Amino acid sequence: MITPISSSRRGRRAAAGALMLAIAALATAACSDPFKLKAQYSNEPFIYSVYGMSGAGPANAPAALDVIGRSAVKVDGTFGFDIAFDFDGHGKILIIPQKLVGTPMTGGRVVALQRISGAYESVMEAPTRNWMLDSAVAVIPGETVGIRLTTASCLYQLSSEMVAKIVIDSVKTGGLIFGRGVINPNCGFRSFAEGIPDK
Numbered sequence: 001m002i003t004p005i006s007s008s009r010r011g012r013r014a015a016a017g018a019l020m021l022a023i024a025a026l027a028t029a030a031c032s033d034p035f036k037l038k039a040q041y042s043n044e045p046f047i048y049s050v051y052g053m054s055g056a057g058p059a060n061a062p063a064a065l066d067v068i069g070r071s072a073v074k075v076d077g078t079f080g081f082d083i084a085f086d087f088d089g090h091g092k093i094l095i096i097p098q099k100l101v102g103t104p105m106t107g108g109r110v111v112a113l114q115r116i117s118g119a120y121e122s123v124m125e126a127p128t129r130n131w132m133l134d135s136a137v138a139v140i141p142g143e144t145v146g147i148r149l150t151t152a153s154c155l156y157q158l159s160s161e162m163v164a165k166i167v168i169d170s171v172k173t174g175g176l177i178f179g180r181g182v183i184n185p186n187c188g189f190r191s192f193a194e195g196i197p198d199k
Helices: 007-031
Strands: 044-051 064-066 072-073 083-087 093-097 110-116 136-137 143-148 160-170 176-184
Touching: 044 064, 044 072, 093 110, 093 160, 110 136
Parallel strands: none
Antiparallel strands: 044 176, 064 072, 064 083, 083 093, 093 136, 110 143, 143 160, 160 176
16 A cells, blocks of 8 residues: 655655756856956967077077067067076076166066076966065076066956966077977966966
8 A cells, every 4th residue: 555645744755856957066066156357368388599688699689589579589689588698608688677787768567587497388377475586597408497577468357367387398409508498378377387377
């Protein structure tokens, strides 16, 4: 003999089921924040070749990097670069923020640097602290350098900063410097992972 389920028991079961669905929905919402800032652009790898500013390179040879533009540029009165390169006379390459080379009439770029331990390929995220503002860094080939740029490109964003990493792969006879880099063009993001970063 089958005992019929009372309407009150059916009601309690339906209420319990609805409660479980609500809890599951809240848990899902907690894991995916609808207000989380999302990156729009893929990280951009680049290669570069420059001479040292005081080296024996050709006249008007590029000796600096416009990091956001991912291009090697010459050091001239426009100061249209983020970092310049030179040699310290003791076997190291100097990476020099723009303001230590000269400041354009419209105001200089704000650049912070730091050496990052680990192989270039293994550095997947920019540090959050220990940046050196407007200070040169001396490196040897193979050392990774983080770059933090305060840029007008991020003027209307939650963060005014972009980050990049570079490495010097080799220095040829005559002082030609070859290297690679990656810039994260999303303001406030720190990841160097391939594609559109999630942080």
